[in-house]
Amino acid sequence: MPCVSASSSDGWSGAQRRLHWIVAGLVLAAFAIGLVMVALPLTRLLEKIIAYQVHKTLGLLVPPLVLWRLWLWARRGRPAEDPTIPPWQHRLAAAGHIVLYLLLIAVPVLGYLSASTAPGEIETTLFLLIPVPHLLPADEALYKMIRPVHEVAAWSLVLLATGHAAAAIHHHLKGRRVLRAMLGR
Amino acid sequence: MAHIPMRRRTLVAGVLGTLPLIRPAAARTRYVFDQNVGRLEFVARHLGVLSSTGRFEDFSCELLIDPDRPLTTNVEVTVRTGAVALAYPGAVDLLRSPAFFDVEKYPEATFDGAATGEGTLARFFLAGNLTIRGITRPHRMEARLLERKMDPALGREVAEFSAAGDMKRSEFGMTADQAAISDTIRLAVRVRLLV
Numbered sequence: 001m002p003c004v005s006a007s008s009s010d011g012w013s014g015a016q017r018r019l020h021w022i023v024a025g026l027v028l029a030a031f032a033i034g035l036v037m038v039a040l041p042l043t044r045l046l047e048k049i050i051a052y053q054v055h056k057t058l059g060l061l062v063p064p065l066v067l068w069r070l071w072l073w074a075r076r077g078r079p080a081e082d083p084t085i086p087p088w089q090h091r092l093a094a095a096g097h098i099v100l101y102l103l104l105i106a107v108p109v110l111g112y113l114s115a116s117t118a119p120g121e122i123e124t125t126l127f128l129l130i131p132v133p134h135l136l137p138a139d140e141a142l143y144k145m146i147r148p149v150h151e152v153a154a155w156s157l158v159l160l161a162t163g164h165a166a167a168a169i170h171h172h173l174k175g176r177r178v179l180r181a182m183l184g185r
Numbered sequence: 186m187a188h189i190p191m192r193r194r195t196l197v198a199g200v201l202g203t204l205p206l207i208r209p210a211a212a213r214t215r216y217v218f219d220q221n222v223g224r225l226e227f228v229a230r231h232l233g234v235l236s237s238t239g240r241f242e243d244f245s246c247e248l249l250i251d252p253d254r255p256l257t258t259n260v261e262v263t264v265r266t267g268a269v270a271l272a273y274p275g276a277v278d279l280l281r282s283p284a285f286f287d288v289e290k291y292p293e294a295t296f297d298g299a300a301t302g303e304g305t306l307a308r309f310f311l312a313g314n315l316t317i318r319g320i321t322r323p324h325r326m327e328a329r330l331l332e333r334k335m336d337p338a339l340g341r342e343v344a345e346f347s348a349a350g351d352m353k354r355s356e357f358g359m360t361a362d363q364a365a366i367s368d369t370i371r372l373a374v375r376v377r378l379l380v
Contacts, residue, residue: 042275045365049231119272123235131234140272 009182019069020182023062024161030058031158050128057126058117059108066104068128082176089167094179096164104151110150119142212251213258216378219245223376225264227324230367239280243268252344252380255309258300266294266317268344282360285354291318296372298326306330311348315372317357325348326372333380342380349373 012020037051081090115124116134126133136142172179226240243265250258266286271277281288298313308329315324328348351369354360359372 042279045362049235049365053235080192120237120276121272125234128232128234138272 012184013072013076014062014184016069016072016076016078017182017184019065023069025067026058026062026065027104027157027161028175029057030062033058034154047058049122051120053125053128056111056124056132057128059111060124060126060132062108063105066101070101079181082171082178084174084176093167096160096167100157100164103153103160107150107153110146110153114143114147114150117146119143124132159169193310197366200255201277205327209312212253213249214251216248216250216376217245218248218376218378219243220268221372225262226375228371230308230369231365235270237270237271237273237276239271239276240331241265241268242270244251246374246376247368248376248378251380252330252333253306255306255328255346256300256302256304258311259330260296260311260313264294266292287318294318298324300328304328311350315352317352318359320357322352322356324350324352324372326374331375343377344380345375345377347373347375 033051033055037048037055040051042048073103112124112132113136116123116136117139119140121136121138124134126132168179168182220242223246224240225244225246226238228236228238229234241264245263247261248258249260260314266368267281267288268281269277269286269288271280280286283290286294294315295316296313296315298311301310301312303310308327311328313324314321316322326348327350328346331345331347333342333344335341349371351371353368354366354370355363355368
């Protein structure tokens, strides 16, 4: 076994499957809203303000859910690997998963730090209700460093997730249970 | 902190002559300051939970005050509206536009006020007239002596004052974006004076 320490013959648990799809949905929605919110002109200020807060809310929900997934993975493991998949693909998938998890944590953290250091000093509120304190003060120089990294990391995350989805579809078309296992079928 | 040497102003001799016990006004000092020593900000609220803070980077203020007896304070502020600053992309253009400060037509905004005599040294009130976009409305601010201490670097005593008051932008013809930007805008000024 090249990379997995624990395995479960029962497939993914219901919680693992639900968390996978919830995180995927949050990432896609936050990414799409992120593109829209920066493009919205100030003449549509209300939509712009709401879009930013929704983007921040969705993004900040991701790290705790990802940590929950990692905890479930450590406790319960993952389904046994399909022996018909070549070892090099296993290794590539394992490396891809590590980078995916790192980005799932890093992108929201970088986004939070961008919001904290932004000179406009717009607050962050979860669901437009719960204020989230900014740990760093407004700092334009720092913001100009962090903000592009957040953007590049977000694009990397979405592109990598697209590759991850393409691989799952590829295996599915070859008759393997990779996609069905995550769908619980 | 920069500070312009002050000349003491005395009240008209006749007034002093008839009311010799009114000493405070005699000790008032005229301070003139601008954006280099003071800070003039405005705060808008959005959706009831968010706020954004802008400032004016070009203003002049003439303050007649006795830091021991601020209840006799007089203040005149002139703001260059084109020097409005808000660190959010596009916000400055929006604020300069005819929908807001309309800086081409109304390059200046002013506040002219005096202490009402209410309050204490730590917290007192200023009332006067605020003029924005050529419209004048009464405006009231709550002023505070934040701290007064010896500044070892300057070798002088320094008093830090703040004043803040709410205005309704719609009363000055700024009615755009009511859904996204609160009608009530908080104006706040802060300055350190050499006593």
